[in-house]
Amino acid sequence: MRDFDYVRATGSDHAIEALAARPGARPVAGGTDLLTLLKDGIEAPEALVDITGTGLGAVEHGPDGLTLGALATLSRVAADPAVRASHPLLVQAVESAASPQLRNMATIGGNLLQRTRCPYFRAETALPCNRRTPGSGCSAVDGEHRAAAIFGWTGHCVATHPSDPAVALSAADARVRVRSAGGERTLALDELLRLPGDTPDRETALDHAELITAVEVPALPAGSRSCYLKVRERASYEFALVSCAVVLGVDGRKRISQARIALGGVAARPWRLVEAERALVGVELTAVPVRAAVERSFAAAEALPGNAFKVEVGIRTAVRAVLTAGGAR
Ligand SMILES: Cc1cc2nc3c(=O)[nH]c(=O)nc-3n(C[C@H](O)[C@H](O)[C@H](O)COP(=O)(O)OP(=O)(O)OC[C@H]3O[C@@H](n4cnc5c(N)ncnc54)[C@H](O)[C@@H]3O)c2cc1C
Structure with a gap:
C-alpha cells in the first residue's frame, strides 16, 4: 500500500x-x-480525509419523509423505528447487505459510492479494466461476465453497481444532498451514478472535494405497499445477482394504481423499469398481466453470452417483487 497523509x-x-x-x-x-x-x-490516494467526526450521522424524520445523514451507518438506518415504519423496503435492502459487522461500520453515503465488484476491477494483478486504468480496455466483455450488466453498458465497461440500499432508494425517489466550497445542491440518485459511456472511470457526478451530506427520502405515497427482493448465489453475505425494489399502489379491485420499480445488479446504477411502471397502471395484480407489463422494459435489455440468463431472472424477480409488494403471494 502506498503511504498517504x-x-x-x-x-x-x-x-x-x-x-x-x-x-x-x-x-x-x-x-x-x-x-x-x-x-x-x-x-x-495521496491523502485520506476522515469524515467520521463531521457530525453527519443523524437520521431525521418528518411528514415529508426521512433525511439520512451521509454518515448514518447501515445498522443505524435499519434499527431506526421511524425508518422501519415508513420505508420497510429500505430496511429490507439494508439488512440484506454485507454482514452485521460490516453494517456497523458502513455508512449510507459510502454505500452509494462503493465501487464495482467486477472481478477484473478487483483483480489482485492489474488486468485491462477501463475503470481502473482508463484506456486499457474491458476484460469482461470477452471474459468472465456472468454478473455483468444487461442495461446501459458499452464496450468500454459492463460492470454493475453493487449497492442494495441504492436500489430501494431509487424506487423511493430519493435525492442526494451534496456540498462543496461552492455551496449545496441536490441530485436524484440516478444522476449521482453515471452510466459508463466511453469514460467508465468517471463513475459519479460528484466533483473533487464535493461531499454527500445527506440522502433525502420522500415519504412513500399514502397507502402504498413496498418490497425489496434480492436474488443471489447464496442466501447471505453475497452481492445481488439481480434485485428489485417496488413501491406499489393497489386499488380496491386489486388493480395496480401506481408503480415504481428499480432493478439492481443489472446496470452501473439502479435501473428504473420506466416502461413497466407505465404499463402496470390499471393492471390486475396477477402473474400473467404483470409479467406482460414488466417485459416491456426488457425489450431494451442486451446480454452477453455468459449473462443472457439474467434477462429471465430479471423479469421473474421484478414480477415476484410486484406480486409480493401487492400482497398477491
Ligand atoms: C465482504 C463485503 C460484502 C459486502 N456486501 C454488500 C452487499 O451485499 N450489499 C451492499 O450494498 N454492499 C455490500 N458491501 C459493501 C459495503 O456496504 C460498502 O463497503 C459500504 O457501504 C461502504 O461504506 P463506507 O462508509 O465503509 O465507505 P468507504 O469505504 O469509507 O467509502 C467508499 C467510497 O465512498 C466515498 N465516500 C464515503 N463517504 C462519502 C461522502 N459522505 N461523500 C463523498 N464521498 C464519500 C469514499 O471516498 C470512497 O470512495 C460489502 C462489502 C464487503 C467488504
Whole structure:
C-alpha cells in the first residue's frame, strides 16, 4: 500500500477544505470499501480525509419523509423505528447487505459510492479494466461476465453497481444532498451514478472535494405497499445477482394504481423499469398481466453470452417483487 497523509476533519467545512487543498485526496467514512481498495493497490490516494467526526450521522424524520445523514451507518438506518415504519423496503435492502459487522461500520453515503465488484476491477494483478486504468480496455466483455450488466453498458465497461440500499432508494425517489466550497445542491440518485459511456472511470457526478451530506427520502405515497427482493448465489453475505425494489399502489379491485420499480445488479446504477411502471397502471395484480407489463422494459435489455440468463431472472424477480409488494403471494 502506498503511504498517504491522514487528516481527521472536525466538520464538513474542514473536510471540504482539506479535500480541496489536495487534488489526490479522498474522503473516508466507514472505510469498508476504500481501505480494501487501498490494501489491494487498486486505489492510491495521496491523502485520506476522515469524515467520521463531521457530525453527519443523524437520521431525521418528518411528514415529508426521512433525511439520512451521509454518515448514518447501515445498522443505524435499519434499527431506526421511524425508518422501519415508513420505508420497510429500505430496511429490507439494508439488512440484506454485507454482514452485521460490516453494517456497523458502513455508512449510507459510502454505500452509494462503493465501487464495482467486477472481478477484473478487483483483480489482485492489474488486468485491462477501463475503470481502473482508463484506456486499457474491458476484460469482461470477452471474459468472465456472468454478473455483468444487461442495461446501459458499452464496450468500454459492463460492470454493475453493487449497492442494495441504492436500489430501494431509487424506487423511493430519493435525492442526494451534496456540498462543496461552492455551496449545496441536490441530485436524484440516478444522476449521482453515471452510466459508463466511453469514460467508465468517471463513475459519479460528484466533483473533487464535493461531499454527500445527506440522502433525502420522500415519504412513500399514502397507502402504498413496498418490497425489496434480492436474488443471489447464496442466501447471505453475497452481492445481488439481480434485485428489485417496488413501491406499489393497489386499488380496491386489486388493480395496480401506481408503480415504481428499480432493478439492481443489472446496470452501473439502479435501473428504473420506466416502461413497466407505465404499463402496470390499471393492471390486475396477477402473474400473467404483470409479467406482460414488466417485459416491456426488457425489450431494451442486451446480454452477453455468459449473462443472457439474467434477462429471465430479471423479469421473474421484478414480477415476484410486484406480486409480493401487492400482497398477491
Ligand atoms: C465482504 C463485503 C460484502 C459486502 N456486501 C454488500 C452487499 O451485499 N450489499 C451492499 O450494498 N454492499 C455490500 N458491501 C459493501 C459495503 O456496504 C460498502 O463497503 C459500504 O457501504 C461502504 O461504506 P463506507 O462508509 O465503509 O465507505 P468507504 O469505504 O469509507 O467509502 C467508499 C467510497 O465512498 C466515498 N465516500 C464515503 N463517504 C462519502 C461522502 N459522505 N461523500 C463523498 N464521498 C464519500 C469514499 O471516498 C470512497 O470512495 C460489502 C462489502 C464487503 C467488504
